[in-house]
Amino acid sequence: MKIGIVCYPTFGGSGVVATELGLEMAALGHQVHFISYSRPVRLDANVANVHYHEVVVTDYPLFDYSPYELVLTSKLVSVVKQEGLDILHVHYAIPHASAAYMAKQILREDGIDLPIVCTLHGTDITLVGRDASYEPVITFAINKSDGVTAVSESLRKDTLEHFKVKRSIDVIPNFINLKRYEGLKRNEIRERYSKNGQPLILHVSNFRKVKRVQDVVKVFAGVRKRMNASLLLVGDGPERYNIEQMCRDLDVCDDIHFLGKNSKVEQILVNGDLFILPSETESFGLAALEAMAAGMPVISSNSGGLPEVNEHGFSGYLSDVGDIDDMIHHTLQLLSDPSELQRFKQQARVQAKKFSLPEILPKYIKLYEDLLSA
Secondary structure, three states: OOEEEEEOOOHHHHHHHHHHHHHHHHHHHOOOEEEOOOOOOOOOOOOOEEEEEEEEEEEOOOOOOOHHHHHHHHHHHHHHHHHOOEEEEOOOOHHHHHHHHHHHHHHHOOOOOOOOOEOOOHHHHHHHHHOOOOOHHHHHHHHHOEEEEEHHHHHHHHHHOOOOOOOOOEEEOOOOOOHHHHOOOOOHHHHHHHOOOEEEEEEEEEEHHHOOHHHHHHHHHHOOOOOOOOEEEEEEEOHHHHHHHHHOOOOOOOEEEEOOOOOOOOOHHHHHHHEEOOOOOOOHHHHHHHHHOOOEEEEEEOOOOOOHHHEEEOEEEOOOOOOHHHHHHHHHHOOOOOOHHHHHHHHHHHHHHHOOOOHHHHHHHHHHHHHHOO
């Protein structure tokens, strides 16, 4: 197959999953073409069967804002014709699904009928898509896609509740490439931030309000009153200043370390003891899954798709959104009992295997094959 993949190239879950999916399809011998405004952060430059096509947006004096959707549409038409793509898989509804639909109509004028798969990842539905100004476009793009998938049952239900969807939506969960974690050992990061053997608590996100990173700091401050520990915050984003201010207000700055963005996050995760993800909403929670793959139990909220990923009492614990005391309790419960912590670490790895590539990849392959044979 010749597969086109459209995604955001950032550190977010949609870009990571889209890139990993493409790389695995390429490893099976398929030709994969990534189409985005910059190279995805997880995409190596020299990989067999992988091609990258940049969407270049130029300034035009008539527009106050660059018309990315139109430029993307034109690029899709060009790549499909030049490379002879068999199928197009767009990740994130806005603006990828609507641009793909326009490209499909243009291609039909030349006798090309291209199947389109749209994967819904979360904020395109739960946040952006609920804006009344976007609703008609999103509804139309979903209904006109040839195949639609959601990364969790929670997201599928949200989509059906908030949009007038007239077609089926398949749930294909996010996945993780466990090969990235094979053979990893604790490294200099552990030595640097756990000099006295204290536990390392981790959080990874884009530091947006929906991630509630301030709750992570509050939980850590509560834990720090009872035991020595260090907190590593991986990522960056608009809430960074407020988080730093809270660290100062709670007088825990000496034990909190900002590591910034990192494309090889597993090299950091492998050093941790416990992961906290208190998000307001998560359509799936890929960060939690990556933490489990690295052998960390997860303390998370019970919002959205997180209960589908983090099994309460097995791979970690679930708490209501904003319930700081409950999260502190579960964190101390694990960190204060080495044998219990070790058991949960092993169970976290078992849970991660349920979302491994061998479990999930065949679902996408079947979807592609079914659409191409229709």
